[in-house]
Amino acid sequence: MNKKIDTLEFELKLTNEISKKVYFQRTNQNKEFEFKDLVDGIYKLQVLNEDYKQNIFEIKFSQKLNQIFYVEKLCKYRENKSKVCPNCKSDKKVVPIFYGLTTGKFMKQNRNKYHFEGCEISNCDPSWYCKKDKLEF
Structure with missing residues (x-):
C-alpha cells in the first residue's frame, strides 16, 4: 500500500481493525510512505504528531492501493x-x-x-x- 500525504513529514500508525496488528511508519521527504505485506481488511491510519493527531483515516485495503490524504493542523x-x-x-x-x-x-x-x-x-x-x-x- 502506497500513500502520499500533502504536507509535512509525519509519524504514522496503521492498525488492522480486526487483528489489531499495528504498523508504524514515517513519511519521507517527498511526503510519501509505504506499508508492506498487509493483508486485506479495514485499517485505521493515524497521524501521531501532536498538532495533527485528530487526523484519523479509515482505509478499506485490498491488493495495491494508492491514495492521497490531506491532513489538517489542529486549531x-x-x-x-x-x-x-x-x-x-x-x-x-x-x-x-x-x-x-x-x-x-x-x-x-x-x-x-x-x-x-x-x-x-x-x-x-x-x-x-x-x-x-x-x-x-
Whole structure:
C-alpha cells in the first residue's frame, strides 16, 4: 500500500481493525510512505504528531492501493465558539479581536470595543480577548 500525504513529514500508525496488528511508519521527504505485506481488511491510519493527531483515516485495503490524504493542523481556537473567558468564566470584560490594517484614529476611538492584533492572519487565530485576564481565546 502506497500513500502520499500533502504536507509535512509525519509519524504514522496503521492498525488492522480486526487483528489489531499495528504498523508504524514515517513519511519521507517527498511526503510519501509505504506499508508492506498487509493483508486485506479495514485499517485505521493515524497521524501521531501532536498538532495533527485528530487526523484519523479509515482505509478499506485490498491488493495495491494508492491514495492521497490531506491532513489538517489542529486549531485550538476553532473549538471555542463562545465569548466566555475560559479563565474567569465571564464575558463582561471580553471583546472581539480586530485583525487587519486600520488607522490610529479608529484604534483610539474603539479601544474599549476591540482588542487590536495586527495584519497577519492565519487559519488559526483567536477571536476573543479577555481584558481582565489578558487572554486571547
